[in-house]
Amino acid sequence: MKSIAVYNFKGGVGKTAASVNLAYEGARSGQKTLLWDLDPQGASSFYFRIKPKIKGDAKRLLKKTNKALDQIKATDYENLDLLPADLSYREMDIVLDEMKRSKKRFGPLFEALEEEGYETLLIDCPPGLTLVSENAMIASDLIASPIIPTPLSLRAYDQMTAHAKGLGIKKDRFAPFFSMVDRRKSLHREVVTSFIDAHKALNSVIPYLSSIERMGLSREPVAVSEPRSGAARAYRLLFEEIEQLL
Numbered sequence: 631m632k633s634i635a636v637y638n639f640k641g642g643v644g645k646t647a648a649s650v651n652l653a654y655e656g657a658r659s660g661q662k663t664l665l666w667d668l669d670p671q672g673a674s675s676f677y678f679r680i681k682p683k684i685k686g687d688a689k690r691l692l693k694k695t696n697k698a699l700d701q702i703k704a705t706d707y708e709n710l711d712l713l714p715a716d717l718s719y720r721e722m723d724i725v726l727d728e729m730k731r732s733k734k735r736f737g738p739l740f741e742a743l744e745e746e747g748y749e750t751l752l753i754d755c756p757p758g759l760t761l762v763s764e765n766a767m768i769a770s771d772l773i774a775s776p777i778i779p780t781p782l783s784l785r786a787y788d789q790m791t792a793h794a795k796g797l798g799i800k801k802d803r804f805a806p807f808f809s810m811v812d813r814r815k816s817l818h819r820e821v822v823t824s825f826i827d828a829h830k831a832l833n834s835v836i837p838y839l840s841s842i843e844r845m846g847l848s849r850e851p852v853a854v855s856e857p858r859s860g861a862a863r864a865y866r867l868l869f870e871e872i873e874q875l876l
Contacts, residue, residue, distance in 0.1 A: 631744040632876045635770035637755035637763055639793075640786040643776045644809035646673040647842055648865070649754035652774070654851035655869035657710035661749040664702065664711050668766060669756040672715030677849050678705045680714050698739055699746060707854075711748075736769035759793060767799055774872060776809035776836070779821035805875055807832040807868060834868035837861065 636649040646669070653665035667674040675681065680703050703712050743751060755766045767773050775790070777783050791801050806829065808822050825831055836842070841852050841859040848855040853862040 631740065631748055631751055633740060633751040633770040634872065635753045635755050635766040635773045637767060637773055638775050639757055639759050639763065639790050640783060641757040643778050643783065644836060645776055646754055647845060648776050648809065649752055650674055650677045651851050651865035652869050653710060653752040654707060654853055655866055656750040657707055660709065662709050662747050663750045664713060664743060664748045665752045665754065666713040667715040667754050668762060669754055670715055674754045675712065675714040677845060678712050679849050680712055699742060735765045740769060764797055767794055768797060771876060773804045775804055775806045777806050778810050779808050779818040784825060805832055805872060807834055809836040810838045811835050812838045832871050834864065834871045836864050836868065
């Protein structure tokens with residue numbers, strides 16, 4: 631099973647939109663795909679019209695994998711399931727702190743999901759530097775990191791990769807890509823070009839388009855609500871590029 635953590639410790643960078651659309655593209659390609667909404671805010675669950683659980687137990691989710699499997703919900707799309715957000719995820723840092731720091735924290739759940747036949751796992755990680763996000767990065771094969779083309783966002787990315795290095799996560803496991811790009815702005819054009827040239831960043835760029843913002847109204851991936859849009863094409867190309875890295 632291929633596992634992809636979609637993460638940036640800076641919020642408001644298009645992380646959830648990327649998670650939802652990449653998961654849809656994975657399912658559309660024929661892979662049995664699971665999106666794990668690990669953010670207590672539950673935005674990915676909202677987009678797929680699945681209510682997050684009001685009460686739950688993060689400890690049971692991590693230590694008793696059958697409890698996690700019981701919480702998986704089917705979406706409206708073939709090959710695509712969702713492990714919805716849970717308010718108990720707010721306490722997951724405490725649970726993780728009680729467990730030995732290693733891949734084994736998420737490892738048993740990953741193994742159970744693979745046994746269930748899932749071929750691709752997307753994780754919509756919460757923002758911030760937390761034990762939850764750290765362990766998602768440690769356990770995943772690839773960390774897809776959306777970046778806004780501004781100096782502060784680039785600085786945040788450098789801080790994030792430096793922190794990850796301290797956890798033993800090599801920089802080549804990151805797949806940074808630009809999100810919310812407005813090519814009418816010279817700063818955006820300059821930052822995108824210089825960063826891609828200087829780093830091993832993905833060439834796929836997610837534009838700043840109203841069709842992505844309207845996901846909050848349609849509550850569908852853009853390839854469903856607006857299949858001919860530039861946004862739908864951008865996420866499809868992003869997924870194809872990420873696939874080549876796995």
